[in-house]
Amino acid sequence: MATRTIAGKTVQVNDEGFMTNPSEWTKEIGVEIATEEGIATLTDAHWKVIDYCRSTAPSLNGKSPTLRQITTGTNISTKELFALFPKGPAKKVAHIAGLGKPEGCV
Amino acid sequence: MADETRKVAFICSKGDLDMAYPALVMGWAALGNGIDVTIFFTFWGMDMITKSRQSRLELAPVANTSMKMKMMGFPTGNFGIPNILGIIPGMTAFTTWFMRKKIAAVGAPPVGEYLQMLVDGGAQLYACKMSVDMMGLKKEDFVDGVIDIVTASDFMDMTEGAQIIFI
Known part of the structure; x- marks a missing residue:
């Protein structure tokens, strides 16, 4: 298993760069990965999504919820979700929140 | 990550309930992964975007x-x-x-709601001109989100460099 240092902390990541141990994640790590993903500032709406994903991940085996689970669970619309995390929100959210890619198809 | 955004285009030609879902599921997955999605509806596939038919697809x-x-x-x-x-x-x-x-x-979700999710996620929907003429349909017969009625040649132009999936 590869490791990398993000925001001054060494964490375990898989081949695609997703963190494999959610408990190693910190908000600072989230901010740094978001910058890498092209999101310069994480607003309250971004954090609402990230916090929701972090809170549901334990029941999803450490994986990020699907986009539909996010829109249903946070009351953030699909349009808004794609505006917050443009060009691939499913992967981006999981990456930033330090979780695995979502496993569902919807 | 590649410099150019990957593009995928679906041709939906079937109006059966079970045949509506492959493009919806794959298109949604593509959008979630940052891939551009275009869907072209032709022949019976136009049922998926026709207001009077969309919620009545059968198997x-x-x-x-x-x-x-x-x-x-x-x-x-x-x-x-x-x-x-x-x-x-x-x-x-x-x-x-x-x-x-x-x-x-x-x-x-049901077809209509699913398709709206794709539109909200940025999918571009088009209806096939020949099928529209054949069935006597108009743009007003289609749900919101259908951008235009285009020819097969237009579709080929707009999907240059895209991976095309026929359903």
């Missing part, structure tokens, strides 16, 4: 060799729904109801 049991009794919980192995039963009035409604239930059970 007929006749001549459907994959539809087995065991899907309904009967311990009947590979025994299919006999075609002779399929001709009974109401059988298509029954199998449609059953398939809708199966689809809802995995958390997938």
